[in-house]
Amino acid sequence: VLKGIGESFLVRREAADWGDGGKRARGAQPTPVPAAAEDMDAFPEADAPDTDNLLVAKAYYDLSEYERCAHVLSSDGTLPKSGNAKEIFLWAYSLYLVGEKRKEEEMCEVADPLEQCQITNANLRVLRNELSALHSAGRADGYALYVYGVVLKEMQAKALARRVLCESVCAAPLNWSAWLDLATLCTEKEDVDQLILPEHWIVGFFRAHLALELQQNQEAAAILEDLSGMFPDSSYILAQKALAQYNLRNFDEAQDFFEVLTSKDPHRLHNMDTYSNILYVKECKAELSHLAHTAVRSNKYRPETCCIVGNYYSLKAQHERAVVYFKRALRLNRRYLSAWTLMGHEFVELKNTEAAIEAYRSAVDINPRDYRAWYGLGQTYEILLMYFYALHYYRKATTLRPYDARMWCALAGCYEKLHRTQEAIKCYKRAECHNDREGIAAHRLATLFSEKLNDREQAAYYYAKHLARRQAEDAMGGPDAIEALRYLAGYHLKDAGNLVEAERHCEMLLDYTGPEKKEAEAMLREIRQLRAARASSRSPAP
Numbered sequence: 001v002l003k004g005i006g007e008s009f010l011v012r013r014e015a016a017d018w019g020d021g022g023k024r025a026r027g028a029q030p031t032p033v034p035a036a037a038e039d040m041d042a043f044p045e046a047d048a049p050d051t052d053n054l055l056v057a058k059a060y061y062d063l064s065e066y067e068r069c070a071h072v073l074s075s076d077g078t079l080p081k082s083g084n085a086k087e088i089f090l091w092a093y094s095l096y097l098v099g100e101k102r103k104e105e106e107m108c109e110v111a112d113p114l115e116q117c118q119i120t121n122a123n124l125r126v127l128r129n130e131l132s133a134l135h136s137a138g139r140a141d142g143y144a145l146y147v148y149g150v151v152l153k154e155m156q157a158k159a160l161a162r163r164v165l166c167e168s169v170c171a172a173p174l175n176w177s178a179w180l181d182l183a184t185l186c187t188e189k190e191d192v193d194q195l196i197l198p199e200h201w202i203v204g205f206f207r208a209h210l211a212l213e214l215q216q217n218q219e220a221a222a223i224l225e226d227l228s229g230m231f232p233d234s235s236y237i238l239a240q241k242a243l244a245q246y247n248l249r250n251f252d253e254a255q256d257f258f259e260v261l262t263s264k265d266p267h268r269l270h271n272m273d274t275y276s277n278i279l280y281v282k283e284c285k286a287e288l289s290h291l292a293h294t295a296v297r298s299n300k301y302r303p304e305t306c307c308i309v310g311n312y313y314s315l316k317a318q319h320e321r322a323v324v325y326f327k328r329a330l331r332l333n334r335r336y337l338s339a340w341t342l343m344g345h346e347f348v349e350l351k352n353t354e355a356a357i358e359a360y361r362s363a364v365d366i367n368p369r370d371y372r373a374w375y376g377l378g379q380t381y382e383i384l385l386m387y388f389y390a391l392h393y394y395r396k397a398t399t400l401r402p403y404d405a406r407m408w409c410a411l412a413g414c415y416e417k418l419h420r421t422q423e424a425i426k427c428y429k430r431a432e433c434h435n436d437r438e439g440i441a442a443h444r445l446a447t448l449f450s451e452k453l454n455d456r457e458q459a460a461y462y463y464a465k466h467l468a469r470r471q472a473e474d475a476m477g478g479p480d481a482i483e484a485l486r487y488l489a490g491y492h493l494k495d496a497g498n499l500v501e502a503e504r505h506c507e508m509l510l511d512y513t514g515p516e517k518k519e520a521e522a523m524l525r526e527i528r529q530l531r532a533a534r535a536s537s538r539s540p541a542p
Contacts, residue, residue, distance in 0.1 A: 057091075060072060066097040073087050100121055103120065131144060132148070135164070146168040149181060169206075220240070258275040303338075310346075348379065360373045391418075412441070413444075445462040490502075499527050
């Protein structure tokens with residue numbers, strides 16, 4: 001909750017900067033804010049000054065002594081008798097944290113993952129009973145409703161939790177933690193349309209965040225573009241734009257956004273792990289090294305720093321050292337999603353499939369919408385030749401990223417290994433429809449139509465598509481390009497009877513030095529003979 005409140009404070013401060021000296025200083029008129037939203041921007045005045053009990057409880061909370069904090073506010077384990085909203089929130093949240101701490105301790109003592117899944121927060125039932133009565137009486141403020149919603153979510157009462165969290169954000173719209181928990185309960189876009197949300201500027205931030213979570217990145221980018229007109233100097237919006245481009249695999253655009261972000265806020269670490277992922281994919285060793293050194297100087301004991309350094313060592317193929325840093329990140333934050341997923345990738349590189357599966361499973365337990373972890377599980381089980389398990393996880397990945405060609409290619413490859421050619425072809429066609437940048441789908445479709453179905457016309461069609469992509473990329477040196485040229489030359493010569501196209505592909509084959517050059521020369525002789533025969537057949541008899 002503190003992280004969410006901190007982020008909401010930053011967004012609010014950026015909004016104030018915009019109102020005072022941001023867009024107005026550029027000579028533009030500010031967008032009017034609805035009166036209702038202006039009223040909700042202000043935090044409500046305290047009903048009464050802080051009591052001695054509340055001050056002592058705050059001190060215990062700051063010392064992370066949550067059980068003593070809760071006991072000071074209520075010694076009998078029920079709601080504080082004072083009825084003070086601050087005391088109720090601090091008591092409820094402290095009691096929740098006590099249960100979470102005990103749960104973590106018990107999980108560390110149990111090795112069996114199945115037993116770990118059965119360990120729960122023992123204080124949830126008490127909190128639900130007390131906060132439910134407070135809610136029914138209509139005496140719960142926005143922050144008490146937030147804790148009540150979190151408790152309901154942990155107890156899997158998701159529909160009621162969604163409704164209570166909606167009440168919480170309507171009562172206290174600047175509590176960003178409530179918005180984040182509400183987003184985790186919206187698994188489909190249709191869920192958002194059913195929510196009753198306040199008329200407040202922060203709703204745009206919520207919709208952009210949720211669109212990113214649901215992998216609706218084009219929509220998220222459009223919302224963020226609108227928000228940037230209202231908050232032109234917001235570093236949060238800039239970071240979200242970079243994430244949207246990263247999810248769309250537009251790495252150059254994402255890198256540009258991150259470079260602007262680091263120039264504005266050179267000591268920022270939040271989201272910098274994603275920036276390190278971009279530099280890793282682009283193999284920018286110098287830039288990644290600079291980022292790692294900057295992060296270590298800023299704060300070497302942040303999970304983001306450990307992930308950045310882990311990516312640096314991974315790019316240098318020092319996978320054991322990378323694992324050390326990802327584990328260090330997890331010691332700092334057990335629920336740090338990126339570290340679990342990246343550590344799974346490293347274990348795959350080290351051929352430690354058991355550890356990779358455990359890491360990926362931890363990632364999907366934290367966030368079931370993390371398609372990278374589902375994809376990693378599919379890859380790991382495919383390495384273990386357990387193709388039916390791999391199919392299950394690849395299907396999960398394609399559900400989360402239906403427009404990502406890599407997911408469909410992985411699923412199709414698994415179907416191929418199970419000799420399910422028709423399903424493989426359907427998946428490769430889906431990949432081809434979604435801009436398969438690597439060109440895997442067209443080549444595999446051509447091979448399947450040629451070798452499995454003996455459909456030479458369809459095979460030639462996909463070989464031609466694959467060859468056109470290779471020519472556009474100026475990447476004609478691979479064996480797949482040679483294979484496509486040989487097939488198309490033979491197809492046009494023997495099946496289609498198109499000697500012009502056959503000759504063109506044969507001439508392209510002459511640029512190579514292997515056995516394909518001799519085949520091309522033989523086909524060119526055959527083409528010349530056929531042309532001579534056709535010319536003689538057309539000439540009139542004497």
